[in-house]
Amino acid sequence: MTVLETKGFLPHIAFDSVIFGFSKGKLKILLMEYHDTGWLALPGGFVRKNEDLDEAAKRGLKERTGLDNIYLEQFYTFGNMARFKPEVMQTILEANGFFLDPDHWMLDRFISVSYFALIDFEKVILTPDELSDSIAWYEIENLPELILDHNAIVSKALQTLRENLERKLIGGNLLPERFTMNELQQVYEAIFGQKLRRTTFQRKMLGLDILERHEKLYTGKSHKAPYLYSFRKV
Amino acid sequence: MTVLETKGFLPHIAFDSVIFGFSKGKLKILLMEYHDTGWLALPGGFVRKNEDLDEAAKRGLKERTGLDNIYLEQFYTFGNMARFKPEVMQTILEANGFFLDPDHWMLDRFISVSYFALIDFEKVILTPDELSDSIAWYEIENLPELILDHNAIVSKALQTLRENLERKLIGGNLLPERFTMNELQQVYEAIFGQKLRRTTFQRKMLGLDILERHEKLYTGKSHKAPYLYSFRKV
DNA sequence: AATCTATTGTTTCACTTTGAGACAATAATA
DNA sequence: TATTATTGTCTCAAAGTGAAACAATAGATT
Numbered sequence: 001m002t003v004l005e006t007k008g009f010l011p012h013i014a015f016d017s018v019i020f021g022f023s024k025g026k027l028k029i030l031l032m033e034y035h036d037t038g039w040l041a042l043p044g045g046f047v048r049k050n051e052d053l054d055e056a057a058k059r060g061l062k063e064r065t066g067l068d069n070i071y072l073e074q075f076y077t078f079g080n081m082a083r084f085k086p087e088v089m090q091t092i093l094e095a096n097g098f099f100l101d102p103d104h105w106m107l108d109r110f111i112s113v114s115y116f117a118l119i120d121f122e123k124v125i126l127t128p129d130e131l132s133d134s135i136a137w138y139e140i141e142n143l144p145e146l147i148l149d150h151n152a153i154v155s156k157a158l159q160t161l162r163e164n165l166e167r168k169l170i171g172g173n174l175l176p177e178r179f180t181m182n183e184l185q186q187v188y189e190a191i192f193g194q195k196l197r198r199t200t201f202q203r204k205m206l207g208l209d210i211l212e213r214h215e216k217l218y219t220g221k222s223h224k225a226p227y228l229y230s231f232r233k234v
Numbered sequence: 235m236t237v238l239e240t241k242g243f244l245p246h247i248a249f250d251s252v253i254f255g256f257s258k259g260k261l262k263i264l265l266m267e268y269h270d271t272g273w274l275a276l277p278g279g280f281v282r283k284n285e286d287l288d289e290a291a292k293r294g295l296k297e298r299t300g301l302d303n304i305y306l307e308q309f310y311t312f313g314n315m316a317r318f319k320p321e322v323m324q325t326i327l328e329a330n331g332f333f334l335d336p337d338h339w340m341l342d343r344f345i346s347v348s349y350f351a352l353i354d355f356e357k358v359i360l361t362p363d364e365l366s367d368s369i370a371w372y373e374i375e376n377l378p379e380l381i382l383d384h385n386a387i388v389s390k391a392l393q394t395l396r397e398n399l400e401r402k403l404i405g406g407n408l409l410p411e412r413f414t415m416n417e418l419q420q421v422y423e424a425i426f427g428q429k430l431r432r433t434t435f436q437r438k439m440l441g442l443d444i445l446e447r448h449e450k451l452y453t454g455k456s457h458k459a460p461y462l463y464s465f466r467k468v
Numbered sequence: 469a470a471t472c473t474a475t476t477g478t479t480t481c482a483c484t485t486t487g488a489g490a491c492a493a494t495a496a497t498a
Numbered sequence: 499t500a501t502t503a504t505t506g507t508c509t510c511a512a513a514g515t516g517a518a519a520c521a522a523t524a525g526a527t528t
Contacts, residue, residue, distance in 0.1 A: 012244050013313075013345060053313025053345055077311045077347045079247075079287025111247060111287055111347070113311045163401070181505085200487065202506075207485095222496030223504035415476085434516065436477075441514095456525030457475040472527070478520080485514070491507080498501070 009046035011105040015057045015113045016044035016150065017072075018157035019065065021121035021137060022174040027190035028137040029154065030064065030126070031146070035133050036095040039088075041147045042154070043135065044112065057115045064135055066125035071118040071173040075160040076153075079111035083149045096131050116157040118173035141193070158191075165191055169210060172231040180217060180226040181205065243280035245339040249291045249347045250278035250384065251306075252391035253299065255355035255371060256408040261424040262371040263388065264298065264360070265380070269367050270329040273322075275381045276388070277369065278346065291349045298369055300359035305352040305407040309394040310387075313345035317383045330365050346383075350391040352407035375427070392425075399425055403444060406465040414451060414460040415439065 019030040031040045043064045047056040054074070061070055086107040093100060100107060121137075128135045138144065143154065165171055171187045172179070185201050205211060212232050216225040253264040265274045277298045281290040288308070295304055320341040327334060334341060355371075362369045372378065377388065399405055405421045406413070419435050439445060446466050450459040 010246050010343070010345075012246055047313070047345075049343065050315060052315050053311065074311065077287065077308065079281070079347065081284060081286050109244070109283065111244075111281075113313065113345070167397070197487070198505090199489080199507085203486090206506095216495095218495075220496075221504080222494095222498095222502065224494040224506080225496095226505060431516070432476085433478085433518080437515090440477095450524095452524075454525075455475080456473065456523095456527095458477080458523040459525095460476060470528080473525090475523090477522075480519075481517090483514105483516080485512100487512075488510095490509075493506075494504090496502090498499100 008049050009105070010049055011108060012110055013047050013053075013113065014044055014110045015047065015053070015060060015115060016042040016153055017057060017061055017064075018042060018114065018116040018154055019061065020116060020118050020140075020157075020161065020174060021124065022187050022190060023121040023137070025186050025190065027140045027174075027187075028121075029140055029143075030135055031138050031144075032128065032132040033134045033136070034092045034095065034131055037091060039092065039147050040138075040144055040150075042114075042150050043129075045129075053113060057113075061117055063129070064127055065119060066127065067119055067123060071170055072115055073117075073160070073164070074113060074115050076156050077111055077113045078149055078153060080149070081109075083112070084109040085148060088147055092131055112153070114153050114157065116161060118161075118170060120174070120176055122176060140190075161191060169208070169231075178214060178228040178230050180228060182226060184229070242283050243339075244283055245342060246344055247281050247287075247347065248278055248344045249281065249287070249294060249349060250276040250387055251291060251294060251298075252276060252348065252350040252388055253295065254350060254352050254374075254391075254395065254408060255358065256421050256424060257355040257371070259420050259424065261374045261408075261421075262355075263374055263377075264369055265372050265378075266298075266362065266366040267368045267370070268326045268329065268365055271325060273326065273381050274372075274378055274384075276384045277363075287347060291347075295351055297363070298361055299353060300361065301353055301357060305404055306349050307351075307394070307398070308347060308349050310390050311345055311347045312383055312387060314383070315343075317346070318343040319382060322381055326365055346387070348387050348391065350395060352395075352404060354408070354410055356410060374424075395425060403442070403465075412448060412462040412464050414462060416460060418463070 021028050021030070030043055032043055033040055043060060045056065045060040047053055057072060061072060062068060089107055090100070093106070126135045140158065143151065145151065146154070165188070171184065171191070174187050175183055181202055184205065185196055185198065188201070189196055210232050211229045214228040214230065217228050218225045255262050255264070264277055266277050267274055277294060279290060279294040281287055291306060295306065296302060323341055324334070327340070360369045374392065377385065379385065399422070405418060405425065408421050409417055415436055418439065419430055419432065422435070423430055444466050445463045448462040448464065451462050452459045
């Protein structure tokens with residue numbers, strides 16, 4: 001068991017990732033389900049002693065999704081005492097057959113440096129970690145209860161995403177390289193949780209001068225075919 | 235020496251605060267100067283083992299400025315390996331007559347959870363810590379070189395402040411309870427680093443419906459007296 | 469008391485952006 | 499050829515913004 005064998009991690013410091021994906025018109029995030037307990041949690045991990053904090057988060061993302069070169073943004077560090085519940089980690093570990101000293105570093109207090117990632121849903125190859133039965137997508141608008149303060153972490157991630165979406169124009173990271181205007185609009189609608197006006201959205205997006213127009217997409221449907229767009233490379 | 239006597243801190247975790255004040259038309263921050271070395275750094279500290287992360291930052295702020303109930307916002311956590319330079323802390327400590335084991339927790343790697351604060355310049359009572367000669371105001375537009383990555387921390391703080399200023403309407407925290415429209419405009423100009431149009435600024439601010447108008451301020455100058463305003467309490 | 473100066477609060481007007489809808493284009497079907 | 503569903507563009511009114519003009523006024527000057 002890698003996590004328990006290795007002593008090369010910084011104590012007290014963890015990271016958690018809110019990994020957003022978009023599929024079938026819905027915004028979703030990845031959650032891990034731990035063995036037996038049925039508990040759900042954000043994917044996360046620890047920081048190696050000689051590793052940049054950001055590198056640790058990238059490594060964790062790579063391990064769970066197989067993806068490199070992802071849009072990843074650190075948004076908050078959670079450090080309340082209320083999140084210190086050693087019995088939670090202890091239960092998770094015991095369900096996997098690990099019985100630790102009460103003063104083992106993994107049972108001590110942690111602060112969580114939290115990141116959110118925006119990924120292309122289709123490109124992910126999901127891989128659970130050693131303590132989990134599964135890793136799977138959950139709709140953001142219908143999330144189950146998560147361990148510790150992970151629900152609060154998701155809320156803050158979504159809030160930050162909403163605040164940054166139009167300023168940083170990062171919505172395209174949830175779509176494939178090429179997409180229709182309607183798909184892009186659906187991403188925005190899923191993130192903001194409300195319908196947007198089609199013509200206004202199109203005018204605004206085209207006016208930003210960040211999209212490149214490509215060939216039309218013929219889907220076989222009996223109506224005008226939409227153009228495909230991509231975000232202009234800087 | 236409190237810091238060295240106490241073992242009750244979390245290792246590897248520090249906080250740093252970019253404390254903004256406004257005076258004579260300039261945006262300023264507080265910097266500590268360490269004994270002998272002449273090195274300058276952001277005020278900061280460590281987190282007690284049974285203390286909320288945010289509480290630690292508030293405590294640090296209180297210790298240096300005497301102020302409670304301050305606008306304080308966590309904006310980023312710095313955790314690169316590049317910021318791990320034990321010889322810096324060692325030099326600072328030795329200049330104060332402390333000679334530590336190389337494996338002392340204060341000489342180990344730290345990540346810095348960083349906050350910025352907005353305070354009323356006039357209300358501050360400055361108090362250096364045990365390792366510092368002085369704590370003093372420095373103009374943001376003419377900052378000296380700071381230790382480690384503290385210049386980068388200030389940059390990110392200022393960037394976050396600029397991004398949040400109009401959305402969160404927090405500029406008033408840099409002024410006394412009551413202020414003139416011109417003073418508020420000067421705060422905005424200092425933060426954005428550019429002149430704003432007087433009439434547009436006034437119209438926008440009044441249109442936001444967040445200001446309460448009070449009596450006029452007669453300064454003795456020979457021109458129309460401006461109204462005093464305060465931010466409407468929620 | 470009348471005039472002057474500096475600054476403030478408000479209004480005006482052109483210009484731009486936005487909300488809401490109309491209209492024209494078109495890919496496949498009937 | 500007409501129909502349907504959807505897309506891309508245009509129109510027009512409403513709202514917001516930049517730039518400047520105008521009016522008010524506290525104290526100084528005459």
